[in-house]
Amino acid sequence: MSNQAFPFPFTKDQYAYSNNSSILDPAWTVTVTEDYKKEIELKRELLQQNHSRCFRSLPISLESQWEVMRLVFTQLAEAYPSHFSFTQKGKECRFQNHLLNEEERFIFRDNTSINLEPLDLAGRHVQEDLILMGDRSDGLFLEAGQLCFPSNWSLTFVLGMEFKSIHHPVPDITDNGFIDKVERFISRIRPNTAWERKNWSITISEKLDTPLETYADWGRLRQSVTEENAGKMVHLRVEVQRLFRLPVNHDILFSIHTYLLSLEDIVMNEEWLTLFYLNIKTLDEDIADYKGISQYKKEILRYVEKTMAEKETMNG
Numbered sequence: 001m002s003n004q005a006f007p008f009p010f011t012k013d014q015y016a017y018s019n020n021s022s023i024l025d026p027a028w029t030v031t032v033t034e035d036y037k038k039e040i041e042l043k044r045e046l047l048q049q050n051h052s053r054c055f056r057s058l059p060i061s062l063e064s065q066w067e068v069m070r071l072v073f074t075q076l077a078e079a080y081p082s083h084f085s086f087t088q089k090g091k092e093c094r095f096q097n098h099l100l101n102e103e104e105r106f107i108f109r110d111n112t113s114i115n116l117e118p119l120d121l122a123g124r125h126v127q128e129d130l131i132l133m134g135d136r137s138d139g140l141f142l143e144a145g146q147l148c149f150p151s152n153w154s155l156t157f158v159l160g161m162e163f164k165s166i167h168h169p170v171p172d173i174t175d176n177g178f179i180d181k182v183e184r185f186i187s188r189i190r191p192n193t194a195w196e197r198k199n200w201s202i203t204i205s206e207k208l209d210t211p212l213e214t215y216a217d218w219g220r221l222r223q224s225v226t227e228e229n230a231g232k233m234v235h236l237r238v239e240v241q242r243l244f245r246l247p248v249n250h251d252i253l254f255s256i257h258t259y260l261l262s263l264e265d266i267v268m269n270e271e272w273l274t275l276f277y278l279n280i281k282t283l284d285e286d287i288a289d290y291k292g293i294s295q296y297k298k299e300i301l302r303y304v305e306k307t308m309a310e311k312e313t314m315n316g
């Protein structure tokens with residue numbers, strides 16, 4: 001990931017949970033970056049090896065899954081016409097992925113015309129994880145998802161859960177009715193409209209696939225961070241999340257594009273360096289624990305302080 005394209009998340013000196021969403025125009029739910037081929041390959045490998053961990057669906061989601069697949073293919077072709085094409089004649093659809101030299105042909109809403117469920121098929125052509133939230137009379141429910149790059153959560157665990165219950169592990173999320181307000185905000189999103197927000201965390205190593213199920217493999221790395229290796233090992237993890245209201249079935253597509261940048265790259269940018277330092281230093285203890293940062297917070301602060309001191313000496 002190049003530094004210029006990295007969606008740096010901090011805008012203020014101190015971090016607090018907020019509904020930092022802004023409306024998008026055009027309302028595209030997916031983005032192709034220079035890491036496209038590498039990440040698609042990894043995604044497909046993970047799906048091949050651990051399908052039930054990376055894809056889950058309830059039968060009720062099938063109609064919206066079809067809507068999502070057509071939407072994603074249409075948006076890819078609109079946003080990147082030299083990389084993708086999509087045509088529909090009657091019910092016959094043809095999607096071409098020129099980057100991978102692949103083609104998908106199917107009859108719209110005919111389940112026998114494809115070998116995978118529609119969301120599973122669509123997700124294999126985009127870097128994003130795709131989550132489908134059914135908008136029912138009593139709330140938003142997670143009804144299907146293709147999730148290869150989760151930040152320490154489990155699709156199996158949340159399948160069928162309501163929005164508020166999904167957020168139960170997040171510290172103080174119900175304070176001042178915060179999560180209720182977020183849910184009301186989502187329920188008012190208008191058809192064909194997309195909103196974007198950023199969430200951030202820290203990952204030790206450059207690992208995109210950090211599901212709860214394999215915590216034992218990647219979580220232990222948190223103990224190995226030192227002031228000396230922090231620059232290379234610690235990565236700021238940013239999720240660009242988009243919410244889109246499906247115009248036909250009125251459900252919500254939630255797409256998550258995950259970006260990683262090493263601490264040694266972050267500190268090259270003076271503004272990022274200062275903002276990162278202030279936000280980590282003043283981070284609420286509960287949030288630091290929840291994000292797993294408490295274990296190596298001192299080490300990363302020392303690394304950043306040392307870098308700041310070096311820069312000061314160089315500047316004069």
Ligand code: HEM
Pocket residue numbers: 017018019020131133142152153154158163166167169170182186197199200201252254287290291
């Ligand atoms: C409808 C789509 C959404 C889904 C499916 C979703 C799902 C999740 C999940 C699975 C987690 C991790 C929970 C855990 O630790 O087990 C999470 C965390 C969180 N979510 Fe959402 N979420 C959605 C939308 C939003 C929106 C719109 C907000 C706006 C404020 C939000 C705020 C948060 C916050 C603050 C966290 C904690 C993140 C952290 O500290 O790293 N979520 N969400």
